[in-house]
Amino acid sequence: MTTTDTHCPYCALQCGMGLRRPPPGAGPGVPPVEVVERPGFPVNRGALCGKGRTAAAVLDPAVRLTAPLVRDPATGTLVRASWDEALSRVAAGLEETATRYGPEATGVFGGGGLTNEKAYLLGKFARVVLRTPHIDYNGRFCMSSAAAAHRAAFGIDRGLPFPVEDIATAGCVILVGANPAETMPPLLRYFTELRRNGGHLIVVDPRRTRTAERADTHLRPVPGTDLALALGLLHLAVADGHLDEEFIADRTTGFEQARAAAMAHWPERVEQLTGVPVPLMREAVRRFADAPTAMVLTARGAEQHSKGTDTVGAWINLCLATGKAGRPGSGYGCLTGQGNGQGGREHGQKADQLPGYRSLTDPAARAHVAKVWGVDPGTLPGPGVSAYELLDRLGTPGGVKALLVAGSNPMVSAPRAAHVTERLAALDFLAVSDVVLSETAALADVVLPVAQWAEETGTTTNLEGRVILRRAAVTPPDGVRTDLDVLHGLAARLGVPRGFPTDPQEVFEELRRASAGGPADYAGISYPRIRAEDGVFWPCPHPTHPGTPRLFLDRFATPDGRARFAAVSHRPAAEEPDAHYPLHLTTGRVTAQYQSGAQTRRVPELNAAAPGPFVELHPRLATRLGVTEGQLLAVTSRRGRALAPARITDAIRPDTVFMPFHWPGAGRANTLTNPALDPVSKMPEFKVCAVRLEKAATG
Numbered sequence: 095m096t097t098t099d100t101h102c103p104y105c106a107l108q109c110g111m112g113l114r115r116p117p118p119g120a121g122p123g124v125p126p127v128e129v130v131e132r133p134g135f136p137v138n139r140g141a142l143c144g145k146g147r148t149a150a151a152v153l154d155p156a157v158r159l160t161a162p163l164v165r166d167p168a169t170g171t172l173v174r175a176s177w178d179e180a181l182s183r184v185a186a187g188l189e190e191t192a193t194r195y196g197p198e199a200t201g202v203f204g205g206g207g208l209t210n211e212k213a214y215l216l217g218k219f220a221r222v223v224l225r226t227p228h229i230d231y232n233g234r235f236c237m238s239s240a241a242a243a244h245r246a247a248f249g250i251d252r253g254l255p256f257p258v259e260d261i262a263t264a265g266c267v268i269l270v271g272a273n274p275a276e277t278m279p280p281l282l283r284y285f286t287e288l289r290r291n292g293g294h295l296i297v298v299d300p301r302r303t304r305t306a307e308r309a310d311t312h313l314r315p316v317p318g319t320d321l322a323l324a325l326g327l328l329h330l331a332v333a334d335g336h337l338d339e340e341f342i343a344d345r346t347t348g349f350e351q352a353r354a355a356a357m358a359h360w361p362e363r364v365e366q367l368t369g370v371p372v373p374l375m376r377e378a379v380r381r382f383a384d385a386p387t388a389m390v391l392t393a394r395g396a397e398q399h400s401k402g403t404d405t406v407g408a409w410i411n412l413c414l415a416t417g418k419a420g421r422p423g424s425g426y427g428c429l430t431g432q433g434n435g436q437g438g439r440e441h442g443q444k445a446d447q448l449p450g451y452r453s454l455t456d457p458a459a460r461a462h463v464a465k466v467w468g469v470d471p472g473t474l475p476g477p478g479v480s481a482y483e484l485l486d487r488l489g490t491p492g493g494v495k496a497l498l499v500a501g502s503n504p505m506v507s508a509p510r511a512a513h514v515t516e517r518l519a520a521l522d523f524l525a526v527s528d529v530v531l532s533e534t535a536a537l538a539d540v541v542l543p544v545a546q547w548a549e550e551t552g553t554t555t556n557l558e559g560r561v562i563l564r565r566a567a568v569t570p571p572d573g574v575r576t577d578l579d580v581l582h583g584l585a586a587r588l589g590v591p592r593g594f595p596t597d598p599q600e601v602f603e604e605l606r607r608a609s610a611g612g613p614a615d616y617a618g619i620s621y622p623r624i625r626a627e628d629g630v631f632w633p634c635p636h637p638t639h640p641g642t643p644r645l646f647l648d649r650f651a652t653p654d655g656r657a658r659f660a661a662v663s664h665r666p667a668a669e670e671p672d673a674h675y676p677l678h679l680t681t682g683r684v685t686a687q688y689q690s691g692a693q694t695r696r697v698p699e700l701n702a703a704a705p706g707p708f709v710e711l712h713p714r715l716a717t718r719l720g721v722t723e724g725q726l727l728a729v730t731s732r733r734g735r736a737l738a739p740a741r742i743t744d745a746i747r748p749d750t751v752f753m754p755f756h757w758p759g760a761g762r763a764n765t766l767t768n769p770a771l772d773p774v775s776k777m778p779e780f781k782v783c784a785v786r787l788e789k790a791a792t793g
């Protein structure tokens with residue numbers, strides 16, 4: 095048996111695992127590869143969730159694409175084609191559109207699951223080959239509000255500015271809109287250790303989730319009121335004398351404005367808005383401030399709002415005001431969701447950023463990256479529009495008309511998904527590279543089947559900023575190519591024969607140079623070093639630098655070294671319940687499915703555990719509507735209607751219903767969600783909108 099050390103293909107924890115191959119000639123019935131524990135990797139210490147344990151199932155040729163597909167103009171169906179024909183058709187589709195409407199009519203939509211090398215080369219492809227500003231990715235829907243607030247407060251954005259092991263040493267942790275018991279089960283051990291060490295866990299969530307059940311304190315705000323709650327807590331921190339005046343004076347700026355904004359939010363008014371009683375708020379603040387070390391960790395529940403950036407800013411304010419940042423065991427962090435959500439946003443597939451987290455509008459940054467790419471900085475396009483804006487304008491005058499989608503399934507994962515589906519269908523040309531025939535791929539003119547995690551080598555950067563190496567353990571099936579091969583082939587056909595290597599290590603070496611000196615500096619990280627150290631934390635500016643597991647201990651990454659308070663005020667959700675749509679809808683995840691479910695819905699064990707969507711509602715609401723367990727319900731918002739069976743539970747508020755978003759078709763939760771955007775991060779408001787609930791007519 096040969097075992098290859100690698101990492102899970104799914105979430106941002108990037109758990110270490112081994113892939114074991116049987117000896118040659120092992121005989122029929124022996125799987126080509128199986129997932130085994132790798133206890134030596136520090137993040138998960140051998141533990142894996144069901145998704146990780148079953149990850150090898152998607153390598154099965156029976157469930158994935160093994161040949162390029164092109165749409166037959168005569169029948170309108172997708173038919174098998176050669177790679178040469180498929181790549182030539184993609185190149186022609188992009189080129190014809192650029193010739194007819196200009197390069198800005200071409201676009202790229204990437205994914206937070208792509209390796210650093212792919213994300214880097216995809217950004218270069220858009221800007222150097224297509225010369226379009228229009229590249230963004232599904233990570234915009236994931237952690238962009240946290241990233242924006244993190245950058246505003248601390249100068250740079252890294253999901254967690256400390257390793258996950260620090261969670262266990264904190265005296266108090268406030269988890270806001272985070273449900274790791276469902277999304278990252280191996281992370282739970284750190285919260286268990288925290289409590290065993292005498293620490294206090296506070297969970298802020300409208301639902302009594304499996305994570306909330308493990309908390310010492312559960313605050314259950316009305317959906318869309320996290321910002322008000324954070325302001326109320328800061329108000330109480332001031333009123334009850336919990337400020338760390340020395341820290342505020344020595345290491346921060348802007349406190350007076352933030353304090354004034356918070357003091358306008360009286361706790362009694364905050365209680366009215368959030369439903370969280372003042373004594374509970376007061377106790378939470380006391381626990382947090384009195385703990386010698388403490389953290390606030392947010393996830394999508396706090397971030398996926400039209401005020402997500404301000405909401406995260408308000409929670410960071412609480413950390414700063416109480417001196418719980420920039421010290422070992424303390425700080426603010428974001429539990430990033432997608433496998434390479436962190437690295438995917440560092441290397442240039444975001445509409446406004448160049449590799450190394452450099453700004454696309456900074457002349458020095460443009461000059462540096464242009465030099466690495468061997469192009470004139472003047473030829474680099476400026477910033478494009480954000481993910482939803484890009485999708486919303488597809489096929490319209492002035493919008494993108496030919497789109498390349500890589501590793502993303504916006505037909506299921508984007509808000510107002512029926513509209514997004516219409517826009518995708520309105521394109522002159524759509525190409526999708528993916529592992530499986532996702533719902534978006536099924537709509538394409540050309541589908542490019544690509545290799546996946548266990549079949550190719552490449553780096554990802556997990557939620558801690560730890561750069562790790564996924565290693566190839568098996569050979570991809572015949573008929574499959576890597577994303578790097580695809581970009582190389584397309585670039586060559588579009589007149590750029592050089593600069594798109596197919597060897598991931600060669601791409602990484604270029605990425606190191608492009609990131610050197612930038613906020614996310616990878617210059618000192620190399621494949622041999624990652625192999626030797628099992629991961630290196632950025633920033634790591636030179637080969638003898640130890641890497642940076644803990645940021646901000648001496649100074650924050652702002653020009654003056656001080657963290658910046660955000661002066662923010664409560665505002666309501668973009669859509670509040672009314673007479674026509676009287677309930678809040680909030681959406682989220684279940685353990686056995688991942689994101690749009692394109693991969694996990696193809697794994698029998700996961701499908702058996704979570705076979706389809708459901709609507710979670712409170713028993714009182716069920717009684718009022720005469721709904722019984724399992725009855726088919728119609729959930730209607732201003733965007734459309736979704737059907738799913740009832741799941742009655744008192745874990746949800748009576749004024750709120752919940753749907754997971756992993757499925758397409760009639761039960762697609764994102765048919766309902768509101769694309770109202772955060773003005774800074776351009777994050778859509780996935781986490782709250784107004785809906786009506788009815789029994790669906792059957793038969």
Ligand code: SF4
Nearest residue numbers: 102104105109143146
């Ligand atoms: Fe994979 Fe995330 Fe599960 Fe770990 S927690 S096994 S990284 S899906």
